[in-house]
Amino acid sequence: MTERIVHILPEQVASQIAAGEVVERPASAVKELIENSLDAGARNLAIEIERGGLGLISVTDDGCGMNREDAILSLRRHATSKIRSASDLVAIRTLGFRGEALASIASVAKMRLQTRRASDPHGVELAIDAGNIEEERACGIAGGTRVEVRELFFNTPARLKFMKTAATEQGAIAEVVQRLALANHAIAFRLAADGRELFAYPRANSPLERVRQALGGKLASQMLQFALARNGLRVSGLATMSQESFATPRMIFTFVNGRAVRDKLLSRAVSNAYQTLMPRGRHPAVVLFLDLRHDEVDVNVHPMKTEVRFKNSGAVFEVVYHALRDRLSNQSEAVSNPEVFTPTNFDSTPVSQLPQAQAERPLMLVADSPSPAARVEQRPLNLGYQRATEPSSINGISSLREAAVPMYSTLKILGQIFAGYIALEGDEGLLLVDQHAAHERVTFEKLRAQIRDGGIRVQAMLTPATIEMSPARAAHIEAALPELRAMGFDLEPFGPSTLLLKGTPAVFGAGGGARLLSDMLDSMGENGFRASGEGALEEWLKQLACHGSVRVGRALEEREIRELLAELDRTQFKTNCPHGRPVHINFARGQIERMFRR
Numbered sequence: 092m093t094e095r096i097v098h099i100l101p102e103q104v105a106s107q108i109a110a111g112e113v114v115e116r117p118a119s120a121v122k123e124l125i126e127n128s129l130d131a132g133a134r135n136l137a138i139e140i141e142r143g144g145l146g147l148i149s150v151t152d153d154g155c156g157m158n159r160e161d162a163i164l165s166l167r168r169h170a171t172s173k174i175r176s177a178s179d180l181v182a183i184r185t186l187g188f189r190g191e192a193l194a195s196i197a198s199v200a201k202m203r204l205q206t207r208r209a210s211d212p213h214g215v216e217l218a219i220d221a222g223n224i225e226e227e228r229a230c231g232i233a234g235g236t237r238v239e240v241r242e243l244f245f246n247t248p249a250r251l252k253f254m255k256t257a258a259t260e261q262g263a264i265a266e267v268v269q270r271l272a273l274a275n276h277a278i279a280f281r282l283a284a285d286g287r288e289l290f291a292y293p294r295a296n297s298p299l300e301r302v303r304q305a306l307g308g309k310l311a312s313q314m315l316q317f318a319l320a321r322n323g324l325r326v327s328g329l330a331t332m333s334q335e336s337f338a339t340p341r342m343i344f345t346f347v348n349g350r351a352v353r354d355k356l357l358s359r360a361v362s363n364a365y366q367t368l369m370p371r372g373r374h375p376a377v378v379l380f381l382d383l384r385h386d387e388v389d390v391n392v393h394p395m396k397t398e399v400r401f402k403n404s405g406a407v408f409e410v411v412y413h414a415l416r417d418r419l420s421n422q423s424e425a426v427s428n429p430e431v432f433t434p435t436n437f438d439s440t441p442v443s444q445l446p447q448a449q450a451e452r453p454l455m456l457v458a459d460s461p462s463p464a465a466r467v468e469q470r471p472l473n474l475g476y477q478r479a480t481e482p483s484s485i486n487g488i489s490s491l492r493e494a495a496v497p498m499y500s501t502l503k504i505l506g507q508i509f510a511g512y513i514a515l516e517g518d519e520g521l522l523l524v525d526q527h528a529a530h531e532r533v534t535f536e537k538l539r540a541q542i543r544d545g546g547i548r549v550q551a552m553l554t555p556a557t558i559e560m561s562p563a564r565a566a567h568i569e570a571a572l573p574e575l576r577a578m579g580f581d582l583e584p585f586g587p588s589t590l591l592l593k594g595t596p597a598v599f600g601a602g603g604g605a606r607l608l609s610d611m612l613d614s615m616g617e618n619g620f621r622a623s624g625e626g627a628l629e630e631w632l633k634q635l636a637c638h639g640s641v642r643v644g645r646a647l648e649e650r651e652i653r654e655l656l657a658e659l660d661r662t663q664f665k666t667n668c669p670h671g672r673p674v675h676i677n678f679a680r681g682q683i684e685r686m687f688r689r
């Protein structure tokens with residue numbers, strides 16, 4: 092017999108290993124502690140940190156607190172008040188449920204837990220060192236709980252080595268607190284670092300008010316409110332209009348039943364909704380709440396509970412995409428229909444009473460036409476409300492007006508400048524419209540509508556034209572004939588290096604002749620436009636719209652300007668060209684007056 096080598100790890104070591112999954116860095120400890128406070132029904136939360144959380148993390152709440160026995164038990168692994176049996180996992184209603192956080196944090200730090208149920212005569216204070224309770228005494232605190240964590244990872248040097256600078260860890264903590272604050276607008280949050288207050292958000296009346304506190308009044312004023320309920324799924328939130336964009340997707344916040352999650356499906360639905368409205372590599376700011384029945388989503392997927400799995404992912408994608416897309420398709424409603432927004436406009440049916448989602452439907456290409464439900468539920472920002480709460484901010488007012496997308500055709504035409512931009516005067520300021528970008532979007536949407544109706548319409552030419560191809564490119568061009576035909580060019584090979592053009596896309600009228608085709612051919616790469624796959628057709632359409640639209644450099648007559656503006660107003664997504672560049676830039680009146688020191 093050889094020596095036995097398998098044995099069970101001591102509890103303390105097992106906890107440290109488990110801790111590795113739950114507490115990756117100080118920010119994850121902060122998240123777990125705050126989630127406990129939220130589950131305890133806290134209304135006010137104060138978070139203090141030192142040295143990026145590695146010196147100290149303390150979270151103080153005014154939640155339900157614990158009695159002495161519960162407090163002692165709460166430090167053990169698998170100790171929880173939130174679920175009782177495996178069947179409870181099917182519909183989790185709390186942020187926590189694994190019973191691991193306190194035990195994990197306690198095992199890799201020095202912890203002090205003070206807690207009191209309001210009805211108890213006094214509270215209890217426990218001092219814990221690497222998971223062991225070293226000291227217990229009665230303490231006089233108000234109802235609630237305070238957890239202090241010092242010297243995180245002091246006994247796991249391997250983990251400590253991986254910590255970034257205090258500044259980086261502090262940044263990660265601030266982000267976590269902000270995210271949880273966005274999800275819980277009715278709860279006050281205060282974060283202080285090394286004795287200095289980083290932010291303090293008083294209890295807010297609406298998600299919008301919290302967004303204003305957390306992300307700033309300027310950004311909030313550039314956001315559209317959206318809401319859509321369908322198939323037992325409810326989506327609501329705020330999203331920046333398409334003129335605004337960021338270099339990172341970190342301004343996209345998604346919450347599922349109040350839980351901050353990172354989810355590929357949700358991210359994709361958001362970015363698809365902004366398709367052709369953002370330049371490549373740019374991202375919107377979005378605060379999105381998805382609510383659904385607790386048994387429609389599995390939150391027990393990841394130790395840090397930041398990932399979820401949906402039972403009916405097709406329906407989730409569709410409702411998120413449409414909620415945003417339909418709202419973005421007509422951003423001028425913010426001005427033309429200044430309906431009052433109050434929090435009560437939001438459907439407040441408890442999630443548990445939502446009807447069950449319908450059976451899974453296959454994920455399909457979603458059409459762009461606004462759904463009737465979305466129409467009714469679109470809620471523009473309320474201009475008056477905005478001003479009332481931010482009386483001192485000149486910025487708040489002017490940028491709110493900047494944010495509103497005008498009806499271009501109602502503005503006074505001042506003329507064309509640099510043979511490329513149309514100057515317009517409105518109440519709010521001076522507007523410059525990029526004539527090419529504007530025309531490109533109009534044309535693109537017309538082409539897209541024709542594709543939806545069965546194909547791009549072709550106009551036959553009275554006399555067919557012959558197009559010479561350079562021998563070097565003939566093979567590429569011939570390979571692209573199916574796409575070129577789909578784009579409305581009626582083309583036939585005519586000898587070894589010649590094509591016969593018999594019809595052109597009708598949208599362009601007389602302007603869409605041989606010249607347009609040769610522009611397309613010139614800009615085509617070896618494989619057409621961006622090889623294949625999703626978005627390939629869209630790329631062809633963008634190219635066609637681009638080549639067929641009026642260029643910067645062409646003088647426009649007033650009649651042409653009027654026509655273009657009227658068409659633009661009838662067009663969806665009119666704020667950006669199909670490549671995502673802005674159609675107009677607004678010089679706010681106040682901005683101009685300030686420049687003149689008025």
Ligand code: ADP
Binds near residue numbers: 128154155187193235
């Ligand atoms: P979980 O949150 O998954 O239940 P934790 O280890 O985070 O596990 O917490 C264990 C238990 O301790 C909780 O279920 C809860 O009953 C209690 N608890 C933790 N933090 C607080 C708090 N701030 N206020 C009241 N009770 C708390």
Ligand code: MG
Binds near residue numbers: 126127186190192
């Ligand atoms: Mg917890």
